[in-house]
Amino acid sequence: MTAAHPSVSPSPTVGAIRRRGYLRLGVSTGIRGLSWTDAAGVRRGLDVDTGRAVAAALLGDPGRTEYTEVDPEDRIPALASGVIDLLACNATWTFSREFGAGAAFVLTTCYDEGAILVRRDSGIASADDLDGHTLGMCEGTSSEEALRAWFGPRGLTVRCELYASPASALAAYIDGEVAGYAADGVVVAGERTRLEAPNDHIVLPERVSLEPMGPVVRDDDPQWAKVVRWVLFALIAAEAAGITSHQVREGTAEDFPLVKGQSRLAAMAGLHPRWISAVIGGVGNYGEIYERNLGDASGLCVPRGYNELWLRGGLMYAPPLV
Structure with a gap:
């Protein structure tokens, strides 16, 4: 040495x-x-x-x-x-x-961006369609503040439901407790593979935050x-x-x-x-x-x-x- x-x-x-x-x-x-x-x-x-x-x-x-x-x-x-x-x-x-x-x-x-996962058959095609809906995310992350900063100036109201871990937030999304799952883009990509039918879920086109990790x-x-x-x-x-x-x-x-x-x-x-x-x-x-x-x-x-x-x-x- x-x-x-x-x-x-x-x-x-x-x-x-x-x-x-x-x-x-x-x-x-x-x-x-x-x-x-x-x-x-x-x-x-x-x-x-x-x-x-x-x-x-x-x-x-x-x-x-x-x-x-x-x-x-x-x-x-x-x-x-x-x-x-x-x-x-x-x-x-x-x-x-x-x-x-x-x-x-x-x-x-890893230069990443915030992303939102929704069900393909939900009728939600863009972040604008989330007005009045609830998104699930992990507590202790920057996701909640980033989402409020993105939706607020656009006059849209989105409720953030916080969960103890990414896994519990994803479980809530699977169970239909929330309309979408929000996290860093690479996290969303990885969690999507855990779903029973990944192709039944889409990532919305908007990137709602900057996430340099x-x-x-x-x-x-x-x-x-x-x-x-x-x-x-x-x-x-x-x-x-x-x-x-x-x-x-x-x-x-x-x-x-x-x-x-x-x-x-x-x-x-x-x-x-x-x-x-x-x-x-x-x-x-x-x-x-x-x-x-x-x-x-x-x-x-x-x-x-x-x-x-x-x-x-x-x-x-x-x-x-x-």
Whole structure:
């Protein structure tokens, strides 16, 4: 393990993770595409892979990650109390969350928008048709405030019914207690697959809010925030450079400048000497992570849109690492 660069203050969080031997990651209670457990008991999802990438960069092994499931209203408190080291739990980056609870968002890993699911035979074809109806959503999220901000100026009245978890909100929608299910777009895409007949339900065309999501750390350890941020930048940079997990595992990525320079970067930040290889070989680049969790390979088929590389018209852009 390399020592931290003399000019860099050591991170208490990094030190604790190394002594413990694993990263404590806060995740959702189960949202397909973001954080869920498959039939074989394997944790999967974009948020899960975010934490695994950080564990790989620090410890050389993405598997050295312990998962703690947290409900939306408990996300920031769990982080602030020190129960977890890193929160990757489909949390939307908002002013109040960052300034109100000692939290610091690190980077946007998924640019999303608020979406609403309704029954195909309901006669509701647009958000305007929801006037006077009730929508179900999970408490502790930003969905309620976002919906009021969207519908209010349009002179429309929509009642928000809050439930303890995404699963209970979806159950209420299935039982007909509410006319629609509202959540972040990727959450809606994942929850729709849990329905008995997904094609009997549609996502309305309007996107009713901006939902930039990303991992969160406590704001009392700026060096830890830097470590997490640059690990995530490395995922984006690797995709832009054309470095894949297959190439790393096959040993054909060694001539890429990003891989060649990894030990120097590791020494500056206190990372595993071969952190780039560990991250990309064990988790994949950003494009691979997105494809298997949210893209066509996942069955959710969520278009990358804003989450595409800047080279292809998206917002994913990494500052230089070499």
